Amino acid sequence: MKEELLRRILSSYKGRKRDLIPILQAVQANFGRLPEEAMLRIARFIGIPESEVYSVASFYTQFRLTPLGRKHVTACRGTACHIRGAPHILREIEKAIGIKEGEVTSDLEYSLETVACIGCCALAPCIRLNRDVYGEMTPEKVKELFPASDEGEQDVQ
Amino acid sequence: MSNRRCTILVCQGTGCISGGAEQIFSSLEEEMARLNLEESVQIKRTGCHGFCQRGPLVIIEPESIFYSKVKLDDVPDIAQSFLPGGKPLEHLFYHDPVTGEPIPHYGDIPFYNKQERIVLRNCGHIDPEDIGDFLALGGYEALRKALFDKTPEQVIEEVKRSGLRGLGGAGFPTGRKWEACRMAPGEEKYVICNGDEGDPGAFQDRSTMEGDPHSVLEGMIIAGYAIGAKKGFIYVRAEYPLAVKRLKIAIAQAREEGFLGKDILGSGFDFDIEIFQGAGAFVCGESTALVLSIQGKRGMPKPLPRPRTAEMGLWDKPTLLNNVKTFANIPLIINRGWEWFASRGTEKSKGTAIFSLTGKVANCGLIEVPMGVTLREIIYDIGGGIPGEKAFKAVQTGGPSGGCLPASFLDMPVDFDSLVTAGSMMGSGGMVVMDEDTCMVDVARYFLDFTRRESCGQCIPCRLGTEQMFEVLDDITKGRGRPEDIDLLLELSDAIAHGSLCALGKTAPNPVLTTIRYFRDEYEAHIDEKRCPAGVCRELTKEKS
Ligand SMILES: Cc1cc2nc3c(=O)[nH]c(=O)nc-3n(C[C@H](O)[C@H](O)[C@H](O)COP(=O)(O)O)c2cc1C
Ligand code: FES
Numbered sequence: 220m221k222e223e224l225l226r227r228i229l230s231s232y233k234g235r236k237r238d239l240i241p242i243l244q245a246v247q248a249n250f251g252r253l254p255e256e257a258m259l260r261i262a263r264f265i266g267i268p269e270s271e272v273y274s275v276a277s278f279y280t281q282f283r284l285t286p287l288g289r290k291h292v293t294a295c296r297g298t299a300c301h302i303r304g305a306p307h308i309l310r311e312i313e314k315a316i317g318i319k320e321g322e323v324t325s326d327l328e329y330s331l332e333t334v335a336c337i338g339c340c341a342l343a344p345c346i347r348l349n350r351d352v353y354g355e356m357t358p359e360k361v362k363e364l365f366p367a368s369d370e371g372e373q374d375v376q
Numbered sequence: 377m378s379n380r381r382c383t384i385l386v387c388q389g390t391g392c393i394s395g396g397a398e399q400i401f402s403s404l405e406e407e408m409a410r411l412n413l414e415e416s417v418q419i420k421r422t423g424c425h426g427f428c429q430r431g432p433l434v435i436i437e438p439e440s441i442f443y444s445k446v447k448l449d450d451v452p453d454i455a456q457s458f459l460p461g462g463k464p465l466e467h468l469f470y471h472d473p474v475t476g477e478p479i480p481h482y483g484d485i486p487f488y489n490k491q492e493r494i495v496l497r498n499c500g501h502i503d504p505e506d507i508g509d510f511l512a513l514g515g516y517e518a519l520r521k522a523l524f525d526k527t528p529e530q531v532i533e534e535v536k537r538s539g540l541r542g543l544g545g546a547g548f549p550t551g552r553k554w555e556a557c558r559m560a561p562g563e564e565k566y567v568i569c570n571g572d573e574g575d576p577g578a579f580q581d582r583s584t585m586e587g588d589p590h591s592v593l594e595g596m597i598i599a600g601y602a603i604g605a606k607k608g609f610i611y612v613r614a615e616y617p618l619a620v621k622r623l624k625i626a627i628a629q630a631r632e633e634g635f636l637g638k639d640i641l642g643s644g645f646d647f648d649i650e651i652f653q654g655a656g657a658f659v660c661g662e663s664t665a666l667v668l669s670i671q672g673k674r675g676m677p678k679p680l681p682r683p684r685t686a687e688m689g690l691w692d693k694p695t696l697l698n699n700v701k702t703f704a705n706i707p708l709i710i711n712r713g714w715e716w717f718a719s720r721g722t723e724k725s726k727g728t729a730i731f732s733l734t735g736k737v738a739n740c741g742l743i744e745v746p747m748g749v750t751l752r753e754i755i756y757d758i759g760g761g762i763p764g765e766k767a768f769k770a771v772q773t774g775g776p777s778g779g780c781l782p783a784s785f786l787d788m789p790v791d792f793d794s795l796v797t798a799g800s801m802m803g804s805g806g807m808v809v810m811d812e813d814t815c816m817v818d819v820a821r822y823f824l825d826f827t828r829r830e831s832c833g834q835c836i837p838c839r840l841g842t843e844q845m846f847e848v849l850d851d852i853t854k855g856r857g858r859p860e861d862i863d864l865l866l867e868l869s870d871a872i873a874h875g876s877l878c879a880l881g882k883t884a885p886n887p888v889l890t891t892i893r894y895f896r897d898e899y900e901a902h903i904d905e906k907r908c909p910a911g912v913c914r915e916l917t918k919e920k921s
Contacts, residue, residue, distance in 0.1 A: 239672035240655055244614070265672075278674040278832075279655035281614050298577030298772065298808045299734035301822050335658060335826065336576035338616060339391050340732055340806075341428035341740035350617070352394035 224249055225257055229264050239265055243276055252286045280334075288323050288330035292316070292365075293347040297336030300344040308344050309333065311358045315365035329365075381416050382458070385435040387500060389424030389586060390579075390618055392431035399448055400432055407455035417458050420509075423587020423622075425500030427487055429740040430470065435482065435500070442482035443468035473738065473760060487739045490757045492720075494728050495704050496744045499587030504622045507629040510590040516635050518707035522598045523643040526710075531602040532558060535706065538714035539726035544570055544661075544699030545777065545803050546879075547725070547792035553696065557603040557686040560694035567600045567608035568690065568697045570666065571619065574658040575775030576826065578806035580730045581700040583742050585612065585619040588704065589626035593649060595703030597635065598710060600647040603696050608647065611666055613654040623651055658776075658830035659880050663689070663697045665832070676832045677878035699804060701730055721747030725791035729805065735772075736811035738763045745790070752786040755809055766811040770894070774803030776823050776830075777883035779890030780816060799890045801883075815912035816895040817902050821849035823887035831880065838881030841872040845888060853913040857903035862892060 228245050232238040239261070246257050253276055262269040276282040294309045313319050316329045323330040339345045342354025348364065386392075386401045401421055408414055425433050430444035434454065441464050443454070453465055469478040470485050482488050493499075502509035510516070522531050536551025557565065569592060573581040585592060596608045612619050627649055630636040638646045652670050659665050660675035663685040669675035670690060682688075689695025705727060709717045721727050725747040731754065734740045738760030745754060751771055755761065762768050770780040779800035781788075788794050792802050810819065828842040845868050848861050869885030876882045892899060901907045908916040 235672075237670065237672045240669065241653070244653060244655065275672070275674055279657050281655040296576070298775070298806065298822070299732075299740075300577075302735045302808055302810055302814055302819075334615060334656075335574070335830075336578070336615075338573070338579040338582045339394060339428070340577050340579050340734040340808075341742070342391055342394060342431075343734060343740075345394075352390060354391065354394050 221250070221254075225260060229260070232264075234264050234266070236265060236267065239267075239272065239275055240279075243272075243282055247282060252283050255284075285323060286327065286330075288327050290329050291349055292329060292331045293337065294320070294331065294333045295337045295339075295343070295345045295347075296333045297340060297343070299340035300336075303343040305344040307358070308346065308356045308361060311361040312346070312365065315361055382439070383418045383420055383437045384454075385420050385422045385425075385437060385501065387423070387425045387431060387433040387435075388421040389428065389431070389500075389583060391424065391428035392433055393618075395432045396448060397432040400434070400446055400451060403448060403451045404455065407451050408458070411455055411459060413455065413458050420503050421505070422501060423499045423504045424583040424742055426493075426496065426583075426742040427485075427739065428742065433500075434468075436464070437501075439464075440481045440483055442470055442480065442485065444470055486760065487741065487743075487758055490745070490753065491743050492728055492746050493744045494708060494720075495591075495701055495730060496584070496587070496742065498591065499583060499742075502588065504587055504589055505625050507590060507626070507633060510588075511633075514711065515590055515707075516594055516630075516633075518710035519594050519597055519635060520641060522601055522710050523641060523645060528558065528602045528604065531598060531710070534714050535602070535709060538709045538717040539721075539724075540702065540705055540709060540717065541725060541792060542699055543701040543705075543730070543802075543804065545774070545801065547802060550698065550702055553686055553698070554599065554602055556684065557694050557696040560687045562694050564691075564693045565603055565605040566690045566693060566695040567596050567603065567605045568666065568670075568695055569596055569608065569610040569700055569703055570661060570663075570697055571610055571612040571616070571700045572654050572661040572666065573613065573616075573700075573804060574661040574830075575804050575806045577734055577772075577808045578732045578775060578804055580732050580742055580805045582616050582619050584700050584704055584730075585610075585616070586622050589619075589623050590630065591704040591707055592623075592700055593626055593630055593636070595698075595706035596649060597640070597647050598706050599696055599698070599703065601645055603694070605696065606646050606648070608649040609652050609670060609690075610649060611652050611654055611660075611670065614656055620651060620653060627651070657832075658826075659832045659878070662878055662880060665878075666697065667695060674832075676834050677880070679835075679877050701805075722789065722791045724793055729790060729802065731773075731805045731807040733759050733807050733809070735808040736762055736766065736814065737809040747791045748789045750787050750789055751781070754790065754807070755786070759809065762809070762811050764811075766813060768809070769812050769814055770810045770816065770819075772800075772808040772810065772819070772887075773806065774801035774886070775806050776826050777801060777879065777886055778803050778806075779886045780810070780819060780894065781890070782894040799886065799893060801886075813910055813912070815853075815908055815910035816891040816898045817849065817853055817908075818910075818912045820888045820891045821846065821853055824849055824884070827880065827884040831884075832878075835875070835877040835881065837872045837875030838877065838884065841868055841875070842881070842884050844868060845872070845885070849888070852899065852902045853908070854915045855902075855906045855913075857899075859903060861903060862896070862899055865892065
């Protein structure tokens, strides 16, 4: 299955050096992350050392080796958001879903990361939940979006 | 009522979409159909209209009626208002925050009437996914004019004389860059549009690409003709999926209409454009890093001395790199002539500046003003001042490479050179307003946290220097500051600014330098009195409450 998907992705590229980043993006879009075997295959496909694929994948913030949660939360730490309370919002989210920035819940329900700017700065502070952007966040809105689980809130502070 | 009377424009910028503008659009379509109004009223999606904070926005033309903060529940009423005898809905008008007066027309709202929307003229008025809208407003006329009435040299001359300076940050004269690229030896040349928009707190390039993608394409095609390139790339960061989608549609439509591809409009000139999605690295906005990234490598700036990108860029071929807004200005200059362009703005900064006005200011959004207006006009007249009766403290421009300017600069004209003289810079157009509740040491710490994360790590002054500056600032905000820290920061700033390999490191100390220069007392309060005057630094405010 996965083998087949990977083959299909690769077959839509010529295998030039410049295809590396677009291929990594396509693989990640389909697999949710960059599996090790996939990077090996990409290296062979383009004809470059595997270390070079790793080197590029680890340089860019978009790429990840671990899977995301089903609900992927992106908190903005851009300037406009920072000035309007983004650190506070991030702490609230961490409290509500019980993980810290960069982590994934063990049941793969949630993952949380921060980004330099979502580009909705006029509505700061902003977060993104999967593809949707939520602006003018407040602690109350965080609670609405992430109802605390029955087990009670985990304080990660 | 057989012919169309009005058009309802529903903003579909990222900001308005986050407020539910997509549902509003589809529900409005259904409702109008139900009332049999499709014949007389046209509904259109548009790109960002600028006043993002009041979104979702709905505008009714030709009357220029402006509805803001529209909700799904308002849709039936909006539709009804188009029935015979219907009236505009007053509760959706913008209300003057001081007098409470309703203002029905957007042209009368201070946020808009102090602006000069030239580059953004189409944003919020045309459907970015429909080339027909763009053509109806004279789109691609400039391309026709360039291809058939002008030689490449004449195009470059026009751009040179206009005085246009690059809007990606440094303000390098665009015409000179084009000329250098045309003169550079080599058959194969490239045009690249820098849509990376790495500055946090800025969204003007995003809004331009999303709201008026064809203007950017048109500028790039003209540039390709002028320098002798056949191929262009738009480098858009992956966080901007809507911009990518709209650019893709625009490219496909432009190809279909013969504005892109082989033998453009029968002129014999070939040019095509490809989108490259950046994978998230601030440093990739730098020209040599951006080029390496398109080539499939780590985006690390090349050390100086090095040939200019205009001479040796993508795959070592001459490459013209300009910002999104720089390209969007080109069709205007070709259409209206360099004299028109040069007559606007200041002596050394021509034309308009586009800012993302955000932070502690009443009206946040995307604005366009002539170069030379004062910060006060931007923040108070257009921005509506500081909300909550708070006092203005500073305005940050230029992102991580820029600085924070205090109230004494409010009457300074905004242009490339004045900002640099004051210790800041234009950058790509972020403008973040800060009030008395903002701690300037925390802001400096924030920016150094950004640059240390984004440093490509190639050179030691930048990699270790920004880390060390961050730690000193972090200590100060946590109550562990020592009296000698300010001097240490100044010393580190000097070393990093001089020793770094690229502009990321060279400008990284700017936020620290300006905050020390203009807000030294705040640093001293943190260090000497273990007190955060703005009440932001948590470790220093706990015992106070
Ligand atoms: C670290 C760094 C980041 C940059 N980021 C951007 C960016 O996001 N967008 C941009 O247009 N220019 C950026 N620049 C400036 C570009 O290198 C380049 O000068 C500019 O795109 C040229 O376009 P212009 O002549 O139209 O201004 C950056 C420069 C540096 C050093
Ligand atoms: S600063 Fe948060 S969206 Fe730009």
